[in-house]
Amino acid sequence: MSELVLVRHGQASFGAASYDKLSEKGVDQVRCLYDHWKELGYRFDHLYCGSLQRQKETAYELQGLLKSPVSKPSELIGLNEYNGDPLLRIYARDKNKEVYDNPVIDLPIREPKLFQRTFEEATAKWINGSLIPTEEDNDFEFWSDFKERVNHALDEIMGRHCDGSKVLIATSGGVIAVALQKVLQFSDRETINTNWMVHNSSVSRIRYGKGRLSLAQFNNLPHLERLEKQDMITYR
Structure with missing residues (x-):
């Protein structure tokens, strides 16, 4: 079986001029995850992220865990969070x-x-389709379109790497929620509620192969379980 290891980006910069950038705590969260995995000897075959800055910064911090060095992670716009x-x-x-x-x-x-x-x-x-954009809202994306592009990106990754690979993906909470919907057949309401549960720098794992998908782990924070690191656990 191959495995997708989805990591939500570290805490972003809520309230700052640009939200799309890791805060100092966000960088520390991801570095703690890197140190945890490095200590355990975890290595990954491939690394993906979206094109958002907070996702790329998260991937950059984890890049040293690849078995073979690369100049930069592979980017797929389909892994971007909804706007x-x-x-x-x-x-x-x-x-x-x-x-x-x-x-x-x-x-x-x-x-x-x-x-x-x-x-x-x-x-x-x-x-539920109750938000109706006008011509001015050219940055609006329908829920169905968001799900379609996320699922397309996940299918593309799984199609490329179906040989027992461990694929690390630095992405966002909405993308992870849609990935869980793909596996567990959640309703849309359950999916968006799952979005709110996903911690910054948390780890979710999906195993795939022979036409099967299974959830192995969701929203795990092994790197922040020590009592002295509890204040590093965030949702936003």
Whole structure:
């Protein structure tokens, strides 16, 4: 059996000028994972990531675990996270139209708990087709299109490496959730709820071969289990 080892990127830079960059804690999280695997003697045959900066930075930190050195990881756009900005923008626009004299959502949202609550409301409408983009929303991606490109990327990787390979993938929570849906046949609602569970730098494993897929591990944090590292566990 071959294996996909999916790692969610380290903590990104919420509230900064650019979210798409690992925070200092995010870099430390991934380096802890690297050290853990290196100590155990883990090695991987191939390394993939999306084209987002936080994914590439995560892959870069893990690159030394490859059996054969490469100049850079293989990039597949299909491994990119969905863009949350248009989801929030359309959701806020629709909500604020309902109470024109007193807008209820002011973007950007800086408070983490309020952001998460609003984002969950927006994605709930996204997956059931209730978010309707206008011509201005050219960065919007439909839920069905997101799932299709993720599944295409996973199929492409598994098609390339079906010889007992261990394939390391640095990606994001939404991609990992869709990968689990592929294996476990989750509903869309269960899939997006799974998205919220995925920790930064966590490890999920999918084994494949002979037409079969099986989940071997989900959302594991072996590198952060020590008591002194508990404060490094994050969702965002």
